[in-house]
Amino acid sequence: xxxxxxxxxxxxxxxxxxxxxxxxxxxxxxxxxxxxxxxxxxxxxxxxxxxxxxxxxxxxxxxxxxxxxxxxxxxxxxxxxxxxxxxxxxxxxxxxxxxxxxxxxxxxxxxxxxxxxx
Amino acid sequence: xxxxxxxxxxxxxxxxxxxxxxxxxxxxxxxxxxxxxxxxxxxxxxxxxxxxxxxxxxxxxxxxxxxxxxxxxxxxxxxxxxxxxxxxxxxxxxxxxxxxxxxxxxxxxxxxxxxxxxxxxxxxxxxxxxxxxxxxxxxxxxxxxxxxxxxxxxxxxxxxxxxxxxxxxxxxxxxxxxxxxxxxxxxxxxxxxxxxxxxxxxxxxxxxxxxxxxxxxxxx
Numbered sequence: 001x002x003x004x005x006x007x008x009x010x011x012x013x014x015x016x017x018x019x020x021x022x023x024x025x026x027x028x029x030x031x032x033x034x035x036x037x038x039x040x041x042x043x044x045x046x047x048x049x050x051x052x053x054x055x056x057x058x059x060x061x062x063x064x065x066x067x068x069x070x071x072x073x074x075x076x077x078x079x080x081x082x083x084x085x086x087x088x089x090x091x092x093x094x095x096x097x098x099x100x101x102x103x104x105x106x107x108x109x110x111x112x113x114x115x116x117x118x
Numbered sequence: 119x120x121x122x123x124x125x126x127x128x129x130x131x132x133x134x135x136x137x138x139x140x141x142x143x144x145x146x147x148x149x150x151x152x153x154x155x156x157x158x159x160x161x162x163x164x165x166x167x168x169x170x171x172x173x174x175x176x177x178x179x180x181x182x183x184x185x186x187x188x189x190x191x192x193x194x195x196x197x198x199x200x201x202x203x204x205x206x207x208x209x210x211x212x213x214x215x216x217x218x219x220x221x222x223x224x225x226x227x228x229x230x231x232x233x234x235x236x237x238x239x240x241x242x243x244x245x246x247x248x249x250x251x252x253x254x255x256x257x258x259x260x261x262x263x264x265x266x267x268x269x270x271x272x273x274x275x276x277x278x279x280x281x282x283x284x285x286x287x288x289x290x291x292x293x294x295x296x297x298x299x300x301x302x303x304x305x306x307x308x309x310x311x312x313x314x315x316x317x318x319x320x321x322x323x324x325x326x327x328x329x330x331x332x333x334x335x336x337x338x
Contacts, residue, residue, distance in 0.1 A: 002212055002244050009130050021124050028121075031130065036273055038247040085272050087305045096308065103273075105130045105247075112122040 006039060006105075007047040011057065013107055025113040026060040034067045034104035036085075041066060065108070070101035134248055137216035141223065141251025148228025150181075151334045152236065154250050156274065157258035159240030162284040164192050165317035166258060166326075167235060171199040173327050178232040178334060183222045185214040185239045192237065202226065213244040216251060232334050242267070246274040254333065256280035261294040268302035275306040280313070282326060287316040 014029055033039050041064040048062045068081040075094035089097050129135065145152045157163050171180055182203040184192040193205035204222045206214060219236065226234065236252065238245040246255075257278040259267055262285055268275045275281065281303050283296055300312055311329065315322035 002247075005211070005215075006130060009133060012133065013126070013128050013130065017124065017126050017128075023124065030123075038243045038273060085269065085306065096305075107126045107128050107130060109123045109125045109127075112124065114121060 003039060003044040003047040004051070006044060007051050007062075010048070010062070010107060011051065014057075014110060017107075017110060023110070023112050025115070026057065026110050027113040028061040028063055028111040030063045030065065030108045030111070032065045032067050032104045032106045032108050034102040035069050036099075036102045037105050039105060059113075067101050067104045069099065071097040072100045073097045131248070134216045137220055138249045138251035141216055141219050143251075144223060144228060145234070145251060145253070148231065149337065150228050150231045150234050151254075151330075151337050152234045152250075152252045153330075153333075154236045154238060154245070154252040154255045155258070156238045156242075156245045156255060156278070157240065157260075158242045158263060161240070161258040161260040161263065162282075162317045163237050163240070163258060164195055166282065166284065166315075167196055167237060168199055169317050169320065169323055170235075170327065170330070171196065171201055173323070174233075174330070175199065175201060178331070179230055181226050181231045181234045183214075183219065183234065183236045185218070185237055187211070187239060208239055212239060212241050213248050214238050214250060215248045219250045233330065242271045242274050246271075246277045253337065254279040256282065258282045258284050259299060260285040261288055261296065262292060265295045265298040265302075268299060268306055272306050275303050275310065278307070278310060280311045280326075280329070283312065283314045284317055286314050286321060287319045 033041055045062055045064060052058050070081045072079050073089035073092060073094055076089060076092040078089055078091035080090060087096055155163050167182060180201045182196045182201055184203055184205045185208060186192055187208050187210055190205040193203040196203040204225050206218050206222055236250060255278045257274055283299055296314060303310055313322055313326045315326060
């Protein structure tokens with residue numbers, strides 16, 4: 001429900017990075033969204049497309065990588081991903097494995113658009 | 119030629135985190151305990167506030183920030199109790215963010231306050247994602263919402279330090295298993311402190327008042 005402001009935040013950060021790296025045009029923005037974050041990828045992409053319409057980002061794709069719930073077991077060290085919240089290690093049965101990923105809301109990188117050859 | 123990639127790795131919510139850090143600093147300087155109160159619409163946030171103000175206002179100085187999409191009804195309700203209340207209208211936004219709090223805080227003399235309660239927009243999803251610079255997050259789940267909510271809205275339960283299960287006076291009339299709420303909330307968040315209360319009858323609220331006063335004492 002707050003995807004519009006998230007989309008705007010992405011653009012704010014990306015513009016800063018473009019200035020820093022002296023990049024003029026982007027082919028893509030790659031972001032990671034955790035399965036547990038309160039952000040709906042399709043809604044975010046929709047809002048992004050509305051925001052960038054007729055701007056210098058109109059041809060810049062927003063690629064959303066959904067990060068699954070990822071756990072690590074305190075007891076046996078087993079690392080695993082899960083479709084839903086889980087409270088037991090599937091390998092050794094120990095309770096309360098640690099959530100190591102799935103809350104992400106990160107811009108990973110930006111892809112520079114190739115400029116036409118002269 | 120492969121497209122050139124520039125590594126960024128920045129938190130999308132970093133602007134909010136930065137502003138919340140400023141809020142946190144001001145709260146600390148003012149030695150005020152700040153609680154972010156969250157729940158679905160109608161779970162009893164404002165009723166809990168009214169009860170809490172009545173019980174504690176002779177002992178501690180309380181301020182309130184009210185977040186709502188529209189209207190200043192809640193700020194009026196709370197101001198009638200004799201405490202300073204500032205209303206924020208989010209004009210459609212589903213949660214409060216650090217910047218809205220930064221503006222509202224200017225209207226308080228923080229050094230005069232012991233407790234500042236921020237009543238977030240009624241919503242069990244989005245407010246959990248946005249820190250405000252608060253000392254603690256407290257959430258309310260009312261029995262009429264159903265005992266399946268912890269697993270459906272895990273982030274809110276994981277982020278909250280306190281869970282108040284409200285409307286326990288209605289338990290004889292509805293199918294709600296409070297033990298299930300408690301055990302699933304603890305699965306999601308083993309450290310969560312749970313109070314079973316009724317803001318209508320006042321049952322169970324003494325434990326909540328005691329918890330609040332302990333927190334205030336420990337930060338004063």
